[in-house]
Amino acid sequence: MKFLQRNCRQVTELVLAGEDRRLGLFERWSVRAHLEVCKACPRFVRQVKLMRQALPRWRAYRESLD
């Protein structure tokens, strides 16, 4: 499964790309495979998730300001 191997930089890129486009099957597999063996990247994934959840609230927050 060597062709699926990605380093942290490449996985980070795919994780962020997932916010703006749909990832392909191989891309998703390679991310998943990396996350299973990496300690650092799952934290980044959680950070991205937090940012994704924060943004709609940020829209509401800024439009409610006086």
Add this chain to the structure above:
Amino acid sequence: MSDFAEAVQALRPQLMRFAHAQLRNDAWAEDAVSETVLAALAKPQAFAGQSQLKTWLVGILKHKLIDQIRRHSREVSATTDEDGEDIDGLLFDETGTWREAPAEWGDPEATFGQRQFFEVLEVCVEELPGVQGRIFMMREWLELGTEEICKELKITATNAWVLLHRARLRLQMCLQERWFGHKPAAV
């Protein structure tokens, strides 16, 4: 001046702030806001109190902002040196490994319960450089898809993705530095 016209004019400074955050250009922002105010005053019956006046005006403003972006697409998408900066190089070494592992940010709900977090987020978004900032705002505030962003700015999808990638990384770094790096260790 009617009460309605007065209420609309009173919201002008706020509309200006939104317009400026999106366009990052005083003259274009001024145009977008003026067009918004004119459109609102020309059709007061369209408001009919079905929502808050501000919400209604921001809705009109968003359309006017897209008009401005379309009109100035070439300048809007002209990248600066800052846009080209290699953000990834700061975070990863030559082998593509994290120089410093990302921190644990903890429970999102606990974070969102703090109003100050959104103040910091707002500052971080405003500090995104040039085209990255505009594209990020188009995506996350105007809520446009990348396809539409590319159409309005006449740039390629790859180009848009690269800029969004850098904007999101900068945002992550900014939040780490200004918020998560400062609070007591996550529970």
